[in-house]
Amino acid sequence: MSSTVGTVLVLGGLLAAAFGAVVGIEGGLRHRAGALKVVLATVTAFLVCMVGANLTMVYALVTHDFSVHYVSQVGSRATPLVYTVVSLWSALEGSILFWGAILAVYVFAFARAHRNDPPTNPLLALGTMLAVGVFFSFLIAGPANPFGRVTPVPPDGPGPNPLLQNHVLMVVHPPMLYLGYVGMVVPFGIAVAALLRGQLGDAWMSVLRRWTLIPWTFLSVGIVLGSWWAYAVLGWGGYWAWDPVENASFLPWLTSTAFLHSAMVQERRHTLKLWTVSLSLGSFLLTILGTFMTRSGVFNSVHSFTQSEIGPTFLVFLGAVLVVSIVLIAVRGPLLVPEGALGGVASRESAILLNNLLFAALTFTVLLGTVFPLVREAFSGVRISVGAPYFNRMAVPLGVAILFLMGVGPSLPWGTASKDAVRRQFLVPAAVGVAVVLASVLAGLRGGLTLLTFGLAGFAATVTLREMVLPVRVRMREQGEALPLAVWRTATRARRRFGGYVVHLAVVLVFVAIAASQSYVVHTTATLTTGQSFRLGPYAVQLAGLRNGVDPHRRWTAAEVDVTDGQGRHHLLAPRMNFYERSTDPIGSPAIRSAAFEDFYLTLLAFDAATPSASFNAWIFPMVSWIWWSLPLFVLGALFAAWPERRRARAGAAEPLSVPTKARSPGAAA
């Protein structure tokens, strides 16, 4: 039953998307205003079909309908309900199906927000997005069909990958990343529409910027949550390994971050149009490349579920998108003429230009290191990978330069600046940076690059805070407002700037946390019998004993460990090894004692119940949790920047740049 319903819905979605894509692009090119109504109807049909197909799958999973191919692969009667629902995206076919639903939601949201705009641009954009929808629903209907029928019907299934049902983060992290990945379809559609029309006005640019900010926010959250998951679940003692899958999510983040900056230059100076549009196309291409890498099984990792047949289909699609993008840029790009010019060397726009070049360089190096093994293997058959030292050696200097620019850019005015003014701007922040370095050295910290990062973080944070505080003080002085009111008014009157600076603070936090946790990590391994102990830094670790337990879907053995910290406080940690009924290998769960400035991280490597004894890997990671604490700042900043500016739009006449379209864009995370 579910099989049939699901298949019909997917085919319906394919038809709706195909019809809407043709009508949209044709209608947009010929400026047929009437076509928009038809396209909006196909968008709704696409949404109903894709969401319906997903609900059908969830129903099949929850009712343990093992006649459905996908359920027979990931379902199991022993799996708790949450993980049964979540297993919708725990394997290949289901994740592509889920992908299709998110795509449909995005396209629908975009259509709702712009249904009253002049129709040409929305028609072209929706047509393009639906064309992408055609590909995904084709993928679901054909090579990655989750609704196939299984005969005879098996009595039970294996359950989802144990690694994916070990932690609650698994419920949150993939949808966040998908929302980020799939959302890049929208800016792609908007950018293609601009190129097809051969014009990119302020209004459409504002639409493009806002619809990039939304997936960018989800992508940021998804990446941070993903590193948290790797840290809290995988137990190898780290949060970022330059794994191809991590890189796949990082690459579009880099290009879309570059976009968000170059978009400011485009709005202020009316130049860099083609470059900005190219970044949008590039971000989408990189998400498709990322999907290909994570879903086709070309790389071995947690995320490559199986060897699958979708690889060639994806490659064809990737090639098609690449060709279309290049042709559009080559043929239509010259129509996007710059209407302004860049200012002097020491100006905001120059700093942003340099920032964009650094982001492009970083994208290039990460991309190179990620695809190099694939290319080399394809041509010479040698199996290799590129080691983490390559990425660190290349990315760290570029990252440090970007951190420096985060302090420089906001200090410089648009256009041209006088040398004296520039000097005055830099004096205090530079002094703070030097003071941070000196304080760190006095505190006994060493390591040139790390200290440089701390100093630049102090510099950039000071600049950012000053830029946030100055307008507040001006308001308090000139309008006589109280502090809270002045903060609120400043934040809401210049949302984008305020939100941007909040995100900058989050990024500074991440930089400091990464530098500290990478540079000052301490690690040891030890084997203890009951009652024995070992020391790591200020921590004394004593094995109290082994304990066994049974959950519905697994058995586990935990080593009960008494950890005494530097202040003499005792903490009971219990790193475990889980044995899933249906898995051949045990899966560890690390135990983490997290404090404000450092984490004590303990994993169980092996145990012997007879002695009893246990072997451990232990780490001290300074400041590592600050990486995850940056999350609220990221979200808060992005919300401020993306929130619709209704009040401003109503007073449209006074604000030449804010056109009516702006008002109808939806809020970021709504």
Next chain:
Amino acid sequence: MTSATRNRLFALGALAIAGAGLAFVAFGNIGKNLVFYWTPGEMLAQGSKAYGPTIRLGGIVQPGSLRWDANHTHLTFRVADSDKPSAASVLVDSRETPPQMFRERIGVVVEGTFDKSQTFTSSRLMVNHSNEYRPPKPGEQDRWKTTVSAPTAEAR
């Protein structure tokens, strides 16, 4: 030539040089940081080319080759292409505590370097569980149950 065109050409030239420099540094760095995936047979076939670079050596632990030193801190074993006695094999030296599943005949991946003394010095020892998750085949169920039979018996 107007000054604007000249500026643009100058900027493009600078960009091209910067891009070429970046590519040069990146490719140089990649060359120095490659990790090779070899089986013992493949690695031995490389001859002296295998001395030096980081290698991920994949194979199975040869039966009867496991040796602990007196303090139980130092482990040596041979990694072989297959469990046939005639299969190519390499002596591996590890100072790490091996993971729970580690034993004779199990698939392992050791990361480290090989040298003239024909010893592979391991910096990381991983039991090679299939990345591709699948339920155990008939008869395979015993694989982990044997190692944890004692604790599971207690748990029941």
